[in-house]
Amino acid sequence: MTDEQPTTEPAAERSHELLKRVNEQVGSEYDLLSTTGKVGAGAAALGVAGTGTAAAGHADADYSDSEYEDTNQFGYGALTDVQIVKFALLLERLEATFYTEAVGGRLGEVDVESSAIAQQLANPSLRYATFQRLKQVRDHEQTHVEALEGVLEAVGSDPDFGSDVEFEFPYETVGEFYDLAQVFEDTGVAAYTTAAPAIDTEKYLASAVRIHAVEGRHASYLRTLNNPLPAGSAALNPFPRAFQLKLSVSDVVGRIEPFVVGADAEDIVGLLSMDESAVPDTASATFEDQSTDGSSVTVASAALPDGGFVAMHDSSLLDGNVAGSVIGVSEKYDAGTVMKVEVPLYSGVPGSDFDQSALQEDQTLIAMPHKDTNDNGTYDFITSGGEADGAYVQDGSAVVDDAEISVN
């Protein structure tokens, strides 16, 4: 038994009409994959190129290449963190719907456990866990949906994004169901892998890689099970590469488009950017713990319903030192949600003079969104003695977020 074609995908092996459609979306990838079988696995697999894999292969081939192509190559660099989260949420909704529908009645436990796939497993503890595993994957995908909704909510974006998108899964047999499951999980892990470096907010990155690993585990499990029958043909490979395949935004959209009711690829991309320019209802700021050289700090996101600034206060604010605690202010932004707001410290605050030019010690700083009440583009809060450009207020208090800043 040899494994001449470790990178063969099931879609290429089993010619279900449906999978062919998916296949055509990413045809170049599969074409190239089949050639790697000839070259041999291992290092050769790293050079595999496709629409989205070209840069990956390139990076694999020479890690130290100074001309490394960044993630923009795959389109994620052009998305904001919120758009990446929305994209991930759409994928997770698709998966959650797929499994919920399947184990919620479309497939019975007996269907699964008496299937040819389950019958490959001589150990009953494996065989009779197959249905249970699908329910578990369903639970995971539902949990991922909730987590991503939570992120959107936290940044003032609509957590119901994509909740009215309808999906359809045209499989008729258990085998086809497993094939689709594998396509979705492989797509998910490739998408997270590719998107990860484009995520600017550390805590979302931390969450994303945790989901990413679990999608990889799902994919590997399904690939271990999805072996071609009759037996004797080459086994499918749970880990066809030494480095995870990457897929561009358009590759991923191409893969899910057949399963989204009444939407083509363009509609899906449009969905992601839909309310991106929409003005948030309430002000908020997300300010992460960070290290800095002391000259500036970065606020991960700020929702400014009427536009304005993000002011930075030191902790003397908590002692009532409102004006004196202002140690920096951002540029003026129009109404909307702004990502990665850089706030220079100890300079550029009209009306304030500082006897230092940088943050000297580790400390807590507080970000506070302010309006531009006189609409002149300048932060006049200090010079006007607090009359102009006041803070956004919610439930009687200023909207703030604090973070621990370490100076390096």
Next chain:
Amino acid sequence: MIRPCWIEAGEHPTMPDDQTTDDDETTERFEFENAPEADNEDASSLFGRVGDALDRRSFMGNAAKAGVGAAALGTASAGTAAAGHADADYSDSEYEDANEFGYGALNDVEIVRFALLLERLEATFYTDAVGDEPLAEMGTAGSADGARLGEDDIERSAIAKQFDNPSIRYSTFQRIKQVRDHEQAHVEALEGVLEAVGSDPNFASGVEFTFPYEDVGTFYDLAQVFEDTGAAAYTAAAPAVDTEKYLASAAQILAIEARHASYFRTLNNPLPPGSGALNPFPRAFQQRLSVTDVAQRVVPFVEGVDEASQVAALVQTE
């Protein structure tokens, strides 16, 4: 024969690590309250404490109580407590950042070195087991030169016999060779990173490893431990990687470690059958392991290393 402390003679250990989310959450919550402060701790003091922690930890006593594997693998320290916490509420504003796991205190070169040490361990483990025989060649019935396991050993093992479909059963040996190739490719990639930044690519190449298994079952168990550890380490470290291109590469390796782990967990079912299948994906969110947790897992397999602080000495730059 020297065994890692959690593998008892004559036992076929199943790895309770990650087995159920509920248990883990209970453990983590308990550990959370007892967890030492890991925040803002620098690498040296972090590692400095590890020796003490190991002494305090009474592995064998715990192993007896909690079952084989529980002590070394299931016990959490600061890192996993935070993981459980983050699982509970992703949007929690009190989210604990990557510093919690100690990686934030390491620079990128130290993180790469740490990863390289893990990958060298894995590459050595698999090469030692199945030899250098190329992937595409048919395995020899006996062991290849210098290899500890032959194709027959694997494919006639109780693990392989779980599969009625010969295409799965008779690919088991091939899979191990493939994992070996992956780990070797990861080693090369990480060496390339060190070289690119002017750090010594031969870092730790003189470190010798020891893998005290005697049967196929124990080999698979160790494989699972290493892959689970790798996935958990990369996951915890990723947000602490500052250089985008290294993060991009780490993300690619991370997914593969997770795929390996899932495969081994699918195979590593308790025998005799019927005793409840092991879980290839025990959590909705990948477990994370702190630097100290990972170092502790590695220690038993590094020659001449008795405590995690010695791993620290290896990894640290000036």
